[in-house]
Amino acid sequence: MSKRSDAGDTACAYRRTGADPIRDISRLKTLTDREKEVLLLLGTGLGNRQLARELGIAERTVKAHVARIVEKLDQQTRLQVAVLSVLAHELLCTDPRCACGSAAPRQSLVGASLVGASAV
Numbered sequence: 552m553s554k555r556s557d558a559g560d561t562a563c564a565y566r567r568t569g570a571d572p573i574r575d576i577s578r579l580k581t582l583t584d585r586e587k588e589v590l591l592l593l594g595t596g597l598g599n600r601q602l603a604r605e606l607g608i609a610e611r612t613v614k615a616h617v618a619r620i621v622e623k624l625d626q627q628t629r630l631q632v633a634v635l636s637v638l639a640h641e642l643l644c645t646d647p648r649c650a651c652g653s654a655a656p657r658q659s660l661v662g663a664s665l666v667g668a669s670a671v
């Protein structure tokens with residue numbers, strides 16, 4: 552007899568599937584510099600042809616890099632690897648001018664007020 556659990560319906564997808572991209576971030580250190588470069592590009596969502604153009608290599612070589620990265624990071628798909636790439640952007644990025652490394656504070660809402668003219 553199976554009874555649908557209300558709690559199960561709202562369980563976090565990470566908890567339900569056992570997936571946790573953050574857990575696998577420690578595997579990044581097994582990648583070569585070139586693989587890290589490919590991984591960072593994967594996070595942009597570009598296809599193999601565009602990645603090949605960006606890297607100045609053959610599409611076939613891109614596919615080989617991607618397959619190796621998926622394997623080294625113990626993932627099953629390039630999409631999982633792309634998610635990991637976005638989460639780890641700050642660790643992978645070496646561009647000092649990239650906003651990912653910027654400590655620039657975001658516009659704060661703390662001082663904002665929804666109140667108009669105050670009563671006198």
Ligand SMILES: [Zn+2]
Pocket residue numbers: 640644645646649650651652
């Ligand atoms: Zn960056």
